[in-house]
Amino acid sequence: xxxxxxxxxxxxxxxxxxxxxxxxxxxxxxxxxxxxxxxxxxxxxxxxxxxxxxxxxxxxxxxxxxxxxxxxxxxxxxxxxxxxxxxxxxxxxxxxxxxxxxxxxxxxxxxxxxxxxxxxxxxxxxxxxxxxxxxxxxxxxxxxxxxxxxxxxxxxxxxxxxxxxxxxxxxxxxxxxxxxxxxxxxxxxxxxxxxxxxxxxxxxxxxxxxxxxxxxxxxxxxxxxxxxxxxxxxxxxxxxxxxxxxxxxxxxxxxxxxxxxxxxxxxxxxxxxxxxxxxxxxxxxxxxxxxxxxxxxxxxxxxxxxxxxxxxxxxxxxxxxxxxxxxxxxxxxxxxxxxxxxxxxxxxxxxxxxxxxxxxxxxxxxxxxxxxxxxxxxxxxxxxxxxxxxxxxxxxxxxxxxxxxxxxxxxxxxxxxxxxxxxxxxxxxxxxxxxxxxxxxxxxxxxxxxxxxxxxxxxxxxxxxxxxxxxxxxxxxxxxxxxxxxxxxxxxxxxxxxxxxxxxxxxxxxxxxxxxxxxxxxxxxxxxxxxxxxxxxxxxxxxxxxxxxxxxxxxxxxxxxxxxxxxxxxxxxxxxxxxxxx
Amino acid sequence: xxxxxxxxxxxxxxxxxxxxxxxxxxxxxxxxxxxxxxxxxxxxxxxxxxxxxxxxxxxxxxxxxxxxxxxxxxxxxxxxxxxxxxxxxxxxxxxxxxxxxxxxxxxxxxxxxxxxxxxxxxxxxxxxxxxxxxxxxxxxxxxxxxxxxxxxxxxxxxxxxxxxxxxxxxxxxxxxxxxxxxxxxxxxxxxxxxxxxxxxxxxxxxxxxxxxxxxxxxxxxxxxxxxxxxxxxxxxxxxxxxxxxxxxxxxxxxxxxxxxxxxxxxxxxxxxxxxxxxxxxxxxxxxxxxxxxxxxxxxx
Numbered sequence: 001x002x003x004x005x006x007x008x009x010x011x012x013x014x015x016x017x018x019x020x021x022x023x024x025x026x027x028x029x030x031x032x033x034x035x036x037x038x039x040x041x042x043x044x045x046x047x048x049x050x051x052x053x054x055x056x057x058x059x060x061x062x063x064x065x066x067x068x069x070x071x072x073x074x075x076x077x078x079x080x081x082x083x084x085x086x087x088x089x090x091x092x093x094x095x096x097x098x099x100x101x102x103x104x105x106x107x108x109x110x111x112x113x114x115x116x117x118x119x120x121x122x123x124x125x126x127x128x129x130x131x132x133x134x135x136x137x138x139x140x141x142x143x144x145x146x147x148x149x150x151x152x153x154x155x156x157x158x159x160x161x162x163x164x165x166x167x168x169x170x171x172x173x174x175x176x177x178x179x180x181x182x183x184x185x186x187x188x189x190x191x192x193x194x195x196x197x198x199x200x201x202x203x204x205x206x207x208x209x210x211x212x213x214x215x216x217x218x219x220x221x222x223x224x225x226x227x228x229x230x231x232x233x234x235x236x237x238x239x240x241x242x243x244x245x246x247x248x249x250x251x252x253x254x255x256x257x258x259x260x261x262x263x264x265x266x267x268x269x270x271x272x273x274x275x276x277x278x279x280x281x282x283x284x285x286x287x288x289x290x291x292x293x294x295x296x297x298x299x300x301x302x303x304x305x306x307x308x309x310x311x312x313x314x315x316x317x318x319x320x321x322x323x324x325x326x327x328x329x330x331x332x333x334x335x336x337x338x339x340x341x342x343x344x345x346x347x348x349x350x351x352x353x354x355x356x357x358x359x360x361x362x363x364x365x366x367x368x369x370x371x372x373x374x375x376x377x378x379x380x381x382x383x384x385x386x387x388x389x390x391x392x393x394x395x396x397x398x399x400x401x402x403x404x405x406x407x408x409x410x411x412x413x414x415x416x417x418x419x420x421x422x423x424x425x426x427x428x429x430x431x432x433x434x435x436x437x438x439x440x441x442x443x444x445x446x447x448x449x450x451x452x453x454x455x456x457x458x459x460x461x462x463x464x465x466x467x468x469x470x471x472x473x474x475x476x477x478x479x480x481x482x483x484x485x486x487x488x489x490x491x492x493x494x495x496x497x498x499x500x501x502x503x504x505x506x507x508x509x510x511x512x513x514x515x516x517x518x519x520x521x522x523x524x525x526x527x528x529x530x531x532x533x534x535x536x537x538x539x540x541x542x543x544x545x546x547x548x549x550x551x552x553x554x555x556x557x558x559x560x561x562x563x564x565x566x567x568x569x570x571x572x573x574x575x576x577x578x579x580x581x582x
Numbered sequence: 583x584x585x586x587x588x589x590x591x592x593x594x595x596x597x598x599x600x601x602x603x604x605x606x607x608x609x610x611x612x613x614x615x616x617x618x619x620x621x622x623x624x625x626x627x628x629x630x631x632x633x634x635x636x637x638x639x640x641x642x643x644x645x646x647x648x649x650x651x652x653x654x655x656x657x658x659x660x661x662x663x664x665x666x667x668x669x670x671x672x673x674x675x676x677x678x679x680x681x682x683x684x685x686x687x688x689x690x691x692x693x694x695x696x697x698x699x700x701x702x703x704x705x706x707x708x709x710x711x712x713x714x715x716x717x718x719x720x721x722x723x724x725x726x727x728x729x730x731x732x733x734x735x736x737x738x739x740x741x742x743x744x745x746x747x748x749x750x751x752x753x754x755x756x757x758x759x760x761x762x763x764x765x766x767x768x769x770x771x772x773x774x775x776x777x778x779x780x781x782x783x784x785x786x787x788x789x790x791x792x793x794x795x796x797x798x799x800x801x802x803x804x805x806x807x808x809x810x811x812x813x814x815x816x817x818x819x820x821x822x823x824x825x826x827x828x829x830x831x832x833x834x835x836x837x838x839x840x841x842x843x844x845x846x847x848x849x850x851x852x853x854x855x856x857x858x859x860x861x862x863x864x865x866x867x868x869x870x871x872x873x874x875x876x877x878x879x880x881x882x
Contacts (some may be wrong), residue, residue: 053741056741056745057737057741057742057744057745058745059741059742098845169742172742172746173742173745173746175747176745176749203679311741314608314610315738315741334666335614335617335618336610336611336614339613339614339617340610340614555874
């Protein structure tokens with residue numbers, strides 16, 4: 001069957017929306033993200049928009065009015081001193097901090113395109129991303145300035161701006177944090193000599209202020225179809241590709257986030273932003289959605305170790321937390337959290353990776369509030385589906401497609417699967433990206449006739465609730481039987497002595513592939529953790545072929561910057577381990 | 583002897599140090615620490631059971647005269663010094679445990695130090711002129727608890743102010759030692775030259791033996807090597823400036839001069855010995871870390 005004729009299927013999940021979720025997605029009130037920032041900062045001018053908290057509790061804040069003024073100054077700097085024109089790319093490589101919103105919003109106000117970049121990238125990854133995107137300006141955290149000497153000459157970057165973690169803190173705390181970085185932790189390398197101009201963010205803002213231009217002229221023509229972000233993704237296979245997210249994509253997804261949660265959100269909310277803003281989840285959910293309703297973002301520059309979040313949770317009335325499974329699990333294993341869970345909490349939002357049921361259940365008991373699990377991809381800005389914040393929520397489910405979204409499950413021949421059967425989840429809606437930057441072939445493989453092929457295998461239950469069975473590529477094929485790693489991991493996570501687990505396939509002479517489990521011991525639970533006990537537990541709950549044949553007990557698992565367990569790294573290890581053996 | 587001005591200055595600096603110590607944590611940290619008090623209790627044991635006994639044994643064993651016995655026992659009975667936290671950090675120890683032990687031992691000191699002083703002072707036969715009135719010690723400690731609590735509250739209310747004060751407190755800790763050395767040594771260098779080897783042995787030995795016993799008490803009670811190293815440093819590093827303050831408030835004139843000898847020598851030497859021990863501990867900690875990493879990459 002061909003997809004070209006796929007008519008929009010019915011949306012059976014609308015019956016599950018309840019009273020608080022609109023069936024149709026309301027129009028966005030804004031034409032672009034710059035328009036949104038402009039209006040929002042005016043509306044909430046005097047309120048605190050962002051507070052950044054470092055591990056010792058030192059902090060700095062920016063009001064909506066200051067964010068407005070500073071981002072306009074940065075836009076002026078980009079336009080007048082860097083020669084940035086409409087649609088030009090500006091790479092931003094910053095951890096969470098007060099500099100991030102100033103710079104990101106400045107880029108939008110200049111009518112330019114934001115290229116979010118992971119601060120921990122290696123020089124070769126940076127070179128790839130900056131040349132692929134054609135970035136003209138780079139804003140980078142001063143902790144990583146030592147990489148510039150190798151990177152900049154090989155890219156088209158013409159201006160480098162440095163920002164620190166304690167940027168825009170009050171003077172003395174800023175001095176102390178910088179002093180600690182320099183002398184104590186030695187994380188402030190000297191800035192290498194470069195051919196291109198290098199300035200600090202403060203200087204850039206001064207230059208921008210001296211221009212005293214009205215920035216609205218630069219973004220007035222920016223509309224929903226213009227490119228807002230190049231969001232790089234796809235580390236699992238080949239090189240990273242830039243997902244082209246337009247202003248309309250992000251604005252629509254913001255509307256979708258609010259459609260699902262607005263009934264529980266208020267302008268006095270305080271959201272903990274421990275996930276990095278350069279990742280699409282925190283970008284759309286925390287930076288844009290909570291910002292738009294006038295809430296306050298509590299930014300944590302680095303949530304690892306989890307201890308780093310302690311002062312942020314202790315000192316501010318946190319009402320929402322966005323996180324991933326490992327973050328929630330990590331928090332609950334901290335004594336300061338379990339003994340004194342945040343008292344103002346309304347709910348937590350989980351995404352990025354499957355939320356284990358045991359984690360969600362423990363969280364509900366410990367904090368007395370739910371974790372609502374959502375699902376999304378970089379390519380969909382990211383939110384696709386979300387659990388309603390009511391009794392209708394289903395544990396272990398990624399919820400129902402958000403308003404304005406179509407979803408279908410298809411088999412390998414692109415035909416819809418019978419009801420209740422697993423199939424690849426494909427989605428369509430205003431949040432789906434325009435394509436991959438300069439990669440029409442890749443785009444064609446992923447987006448066909450407006451449908452985004454997620455590569456995730458899901459089943460649809462009654463009421464339109466979706467359950468991810470697994471990642472298409474992560475399936476372990478044991479003697480022709482599909483084993484979904486998530487299912488085995490979920491089973492392993494129920495063993496009290498297990499802190500976390502990852503499951504992948506290994507080559508096996510008899511069954512083609514066999515299940516291998518990597519398990520991390522929970523140091524807080526006394527008692528032995530033996531391979532025999534793990535196997536015995538799995539035998540009790542899983543069919544024979546799903547029981548791990550090989551078990552590796554580890555001190556830790558490889559994780560992505562947002563804390564996703566990286567099965568691909570484990571697969572790479574296995575590849576090396578079995579090289580030449582099978 | 584220290585002038586009135588110097589004594590006042592010392593008092594003010596101690597207040598700042600204690601304010602800084604309090605500001606290194608919040609009231610909640612304090613509550614959390616007591617949910618799993620094992621490490622802290624072991625620390626208290628080595629701080630208030632092992633150390634004073636070592637001080638007493640050294641004083642009697644070396645047959646020191648009464649003013650030096652008082653000085654040595656006083657040093658041995660003191661709570662942990664705030665500089666121990668810096669050493670704990672550089673030795674890759676458990677910083678939170680170090681901070682907590684310093685704070686808790688300072689609080690417990692209000693009761694324990696007067697008792698221990700009276701007990702070991704009596705055992706060593708210190709009487710009359712050289713006995714430190716227990717009320718004096720308790721008073722000084724209670725007065726110092728006020729800035730400690732104030733510091734904790736400040737940290738909670740304004741983390742920016744709290745962390746700044748913490749930093750100032752740490753610097754003051756170093757300044758006080760320099761101040762004591764600078765104001766005392768030049769006036770007393772003939773005394774230093776006349777001081778016997780046994781006294782140097784006592785002042786240097788009390789710190790080193792404290793660290794040695796602290797480590798093995800902790801190990802014996804099931805603490806891992808890293809925590810044991812932290813407890814070790816905490817046990818050996820005493821609050822020397824506090825001992826000096828107590829002495830200046832209890833004695834005058836030549837008597838004060840005599841009693842001050844050991845605490846001041848202690849404050850001077852503990853910086854050197856702790857630095858050496860810290861470097862050694864740091865090497866051990868690094869070696870253990872590498873061994874753990876190596877165990878991780880070995881395939882199953």
